[in-house]
């Protein structure tokens with residue numbers, strides 16, 4: 001008997017189940033087909049602009065910095081300003097996300113914009129979020145060429161654009177949107193939920209920002 | 225990892241006399257407890273979410289075989305590989321085979337308790353493969369050649385001065401006279417040293433907080449980002465997960481996540497919650513070329529259908545040990561294996577046998593705080609009592625007299641613990657003496673009470689006293 005069969009049959013013996021159990025199978029396939037939503041805290045159940053405000057509050061509480069932009073066209077200047085404020089070189093790396101690609105980067109002639117994954121040497125990376133979760137101030141990023149996962153972790157400064165309308169009240173709403181975008185039961189290779197910059201409390205339980213991931217997380221919320 | 229649980233008594237004596245340990249353990253008591261309470265109080269639905277989380281896991285355990293099968297189908301469909309391991313040895317060999325197939329020389333590791341459980345590091349080293357721990361706490365204990373003493377804060381027993389000494393000893397390529405007088409400097413030194421290792425590793429190994437049946441996804445929850453670098457950069461990502469990590473749907477995971485970080489560190493969400501499904505895709509510039517999950521039983525399937533089944537709801541948040549007066553006094557190593565504190569006292573005998581781990585449940589005051597904070601509402605004290613009964617039936621009861629009294633003497637000298645101990649004595653005695661109104665046994669002072677038969681006090685429960693005391 002394979003290890004797989006041995007484990008599964010031991011489980012069934014322990015549970016007193018026989019494997020062809022029709023009711024149990026129906027219960028399982030029903031839950032997988034129609035996932036029950038569970039208990040959603042009131043905190044994020046607000047009208048959209050209040051959701052965005054809560055998202056900002058919670059993200060800041062998690063030590064992210066946040067700026068609000070009226071329009072996407074302001075992004076290149078905002079990126080340049082942020083880098084300057086941190087005394088960083090005018091260089092940023094991003095993926096091929098069309099929402100970033102269509103911007104007029106030439107408006108910032110000193111800003112060097114390169115495209116692709118991070119190889120580890122870049123100081124600042126720019127991503128476009130799939131969405132956000134107001135309840136906890138969490139960014140949701142989906143992997144792929146458009147927003148390579150390495151940009152979320154290797155650069156010391158991570159700048160993330162999120163459209164205000166993509167801020168959801170709760171994680172469950174994000175799941176519904178992911179199912180709609182990628183297909184039921186399907187996921188991008190990686191979904192990163194990011195709440196603030198990296199940190200460690202491993203030395204005498206003192207929280208210090210800037211562990212292996214970015215030392216700073218800067219969020220640009222676009223739109224009202 | 226070698227089991228020293230049978231030597232619990234001498235482990236405790238050693239721990240109580242360890243000055244550095246006692247200093248370091250002072251950091252557990254304040255922070256974790258206050259942060260958890262603040263986070264829980266800030267979410268009105270917290271208690272209801274604990275019920276929901278418990279119900280989800282109960283449902284899952286009752287259908288665990290079917291959810292595992294569904295999950296496996298999805299992993300394979302996404303291009304991943306599932307390996308079933310009945311024992312620790314099976315799991316080690318599976319990992320070794322994958323590493324050899326890729327001619328791996330170095331392996332980076334995110335924090336995984338399963339790797340500790342199966343003794344993976346020692347094994348890989350023996351086979352000529354270098355494992356590198358990348359979680360700061362795990363890295364510290366690796367260079368100290370120690371095991372973890374806490375499930376989410378593995379180096380909680382180490383003082384900053386000790387870390388400085390260890391870094392000077394190991395990071396010999398750096399200036400020996402460099403200044404290292406604050407944790408920030410130490411963290412950036414570790415970051416720089418490990419960054420090179422991330423980029424050079426052939427294989428990355430992580431644990432999993434959840435496996436999701438709906439999508440074939442594994443989930444890690446971290447604050448440092450080390451787990452993500454571990455799994456994103458190398459040629460292959462190996463996930464080590466035990467069978468009970470399976471959870472039906474994304475929505476179910478969302479429910480449990482709301483109680484996980486709050487109970488563990490008092491965060492609403494940990495910094496990084498990462499959902500991984502299969503290997504790198506054709507349009508993706510990042511990610512591992514191969515994605516493997518080793519799903520480990522190692523005694524867990526036998527817990528199903530027994531009085532210990534509920535232990536399989538555990539999400540490894542660490543709250544039970546953060547609130548345990550015994551753990552505060554003796555630290556995690558005294559428990560003698562991978563899992564310390566109340567959850568370890570229940571799990572260790574289940575996984576390594578009652579003969580080796582069966583007297584760990586004696587390391588309890590039955591104060592009930594672990595159960596009162598466990599997000600999954602696991603009745604830890606009840607299960608510790610079950611083990612005591614079993615151990616008794618098997619005539620394995622060890623002589624636990626003196627270390628117990630020592631522990632209490634130690635507690636009495638510490639203001640916080642004394643405060644705590646004073647509040648607990650009454651109800652503890654009341655509980656133990658409930659049956660006949662006499663008190664004939666006390667978990668931490670058996671030798672003492674063997675000679676003295678005390679009248680059992682009547683009184684309020686521990687929780688009532690605790691609340692009254694806090695309000696006062």
Ligand code: SF4
Nearest residue numbers: 538539541542544598
């Ligand atoms: S037993 Fe409960 S409190 Fe302890 S680690 Fe497990 S889930 Fe957390």
